[in-house]
Amino acid sequence: MREELDFKSLRFFSALYREGNVSHAADALSISQPTGSILLKKLRDYFDDPLFVRVGQRMAPTPRADHIAQTVFSILHLVDNELPARPGFDPHTSTRQFTIGMTDISQMTLLPSLQAALLQQGANGVSLSIRNIDDQTIAALETGKCDVAIGYLMQLPDNVYQQRLFNQAYVCLTAENHPRISHAFTAQHWREEKHLAVHVNGTGHGDIDKMLTEHGMPRHITLTLPSFLGAGELVAGSEMVAVVPEQLARHIVQRYPCHCWPLPFALPDISIRQVWHQRLHHDPGHMWLRSLIAGLADSGVS
Numbered sequence: 447m448r449e450e451l452d453f454k455s456l457r458f459f460s461a462l463y464r465e466g467n468v469s470h471a472a473d474a475l476s477i478s479q480p481t482g483s484i485l486l487k488k489l490r491d492y493f494d495d496p497l498f499v500r501v502g503q504r505m506a507p508t509p510r511a512d513h514i515a516q517t518v519f520s521i522l523h524l525v526d527n528e529l530p531a532r533p534g535f536d537p538h539t540s541t542r543q544f545t546i547g548m549t550d551i552s553q554m555t556l557l558p559s560l561q562a563a564l565l566q567q568g569a570n571g572v573s574l575s576i577r578n579i580d581d582q583t584i585a586a587l588e589t590g591k592c593d594v595a596i597g598y599l600m601q602l603p604d605n606v607y608q609q610r611l612f613n614q615a616y617v618c619l620t621a622e623n624h625p626r627i628s629h630a631f632t633a634q635h636w637r638e639e640k641h642l643a644v645h646v647n648g649t650g651h652g653d654i655d656k657m658l659t660e661h662g663m664p665r666h667i668t669l670t671l672p673s674f675l676g677a678g679e680l681v682a683g684s685e686m687v688a689v690v691p692e693q694l695a696r697h698i699v700q701r702y703p704c705h706c707w708p709l710p711f712a713l714p715d716i717s718i719r720q721v722w723h724q725r726l727h728h729d730p731g732h733m734w735l736r737s738l739i740a741g742l743a744d745s746g747v748s
Contacts, residue, residue, distance in 0.1 A: 451492055453525060456518050458485040459497070463515055466504035535730035537569035544735055545575045547583045547595030549649055550673045551694045556596065559742050567738070578673075580648040587723045593732060594722045596739065598650040598691075606721050609736065611743035613715040615708075616654070617695045619681050619688045622703040626685075631707035633663070635687070640668040642680055642688040647672075650716060654689065663711050665689075678702040691716065718743075 461471035462482075472482035490497055495510040507515065535542075548557065553576060564572055577586070579597050586592035587606060602608055618636075620627050627635055643665070645652045658664055668686060671677065678698035681688050690698070695706040720739055726732040 449488060449492065451488070453522070455485050455488050455492075456522060458482060459489055459511075459515075459518050460522055462486065462498055462505060463507055463511065463518075466506065468505060533730060535734055537564075537567050537572055537734060539571065540569065540731065541571040541573075542731055543573045543575055544593045544731075545577060545586075545591065547577050547579045547586065547592045547597070549579050549597040549646060549651075550675045551691060551697075552596050554674075555693055555697050556739075556742065560739065563738055563742060579646070583648050587721065590723075590725075593726065594720050594736060594739070596720045597718060598716050599648075599719055599721055600650045600653070602721060605724050607724060607727055608719045608721045609740060611718045611720055611740060613717050614692045615715050616689050616713050617692045618707040618709060619677070619690050619695055619698060620686075620705050620707065621682050621684065622705050624685055624705075627687075627705075627707075631687075631710055633710040636663060636665065636710055639666070639687045640685065641665040642677060642684075642686040643667045643670045644674050644677060644688070644690070645670060645672065646674070651691075657713065661711060661713065678704060693718075 457475060458471060458477075461474045462468065465471045465474060468482050468486065469479050472479045475482075477485075486498065493510060493514070495508055497508055497511040498505040499508060500506075557574075557576065561574070564570075564574075577583075577592060579595055579599070583592060583595050583599075584603060584606070587595060596611070599608070618631050620631065626639070643655065645655075655664070655667075665687075669680070671680075674690060674694055677688050677690060677694070679702060680686065681698075682702040682704050689709070692706070695704075698704050699706050720736060722732065722736065
């Protein structure tokens with residue numbers, strides 16, 4: 447069984463074909479002449495041909511060597527130039543589709559700005575596919591079904607990267623015409639009023655009642671939703687109180703007759719992050735998308 451060729455042997459073939467001298471070819475590769483002779487023997491054994499024979503002062507290629515030379519040159523060019531080159535990304539010409547995991551909050555508040563940013567950058571061929579964040583989001587990042595996820599994400603595995611986009615607080619939301627809450631929202635209001643709760647799978651928002659109980663402020667829940675969609679309209683048309691992130695509260699009060707109040711007790715701020723799998727960390731297109739998202743967060747669009 448013949449020994450497999452390696453790149454060192456192919457490089458010596460290329461150098462000898464160019465130099466026509468074993469010593470000169472060895473010098474060009476910074477190897478010794480005996481090593482060059484060993485490589486030439488390996489090449490001759492593999493191709494079952496002398497490949498190079500002495501003609502005067504030169505080692506001239508045989509027809510077999512001439513026949514394989516262009517293939518060897520192409521292989522070495524591919525290895526030296528094409529494989530190491532990082533693929534570029536031009537948003538002006540790309541037709542790539544990115545899949546982004548988002549909470550309904552980000553879909554309402556961040557997504558319109560992100561879509562506008564694509565147009566401003568001339569990325570007319572780039573498209574977005576949005577999927578809801580749930581308890582399968584991390585698996586989707588790992589399998590490539592999702593490129594990046596944005597939200598209040600907890601218990602992240604070691605094989606993902608994360609970047610904090612911004613911090614925000616929880617606030618209380620009530621109808622503007624609430625019969626008992628008009629000038630302030632107190633701890634007594636918190637305990638006596640009925641609450642609308644939102645428990646979103648796959649995010650830290652689903653753990654808020656555990657946190658409230660730990661702070662000695664449990665709530666009387668009369669309605670539970672699986673997402674924040676509809677929270678504004680339901681609060682505006684009822685006497686229920688809802689705890690929502692301030693990012694969503696700003697969005698709701700601009701569209702519904704609701705009022706936003708600070709919590710009557712202290713809760714830690716929550717951190718909104720973008721998260722991606724490690725295999726996409728150096729991908730130019732992915733880096734461009736992450737930078738675009740981070741820039742929107744830095745500019746206060748949230």
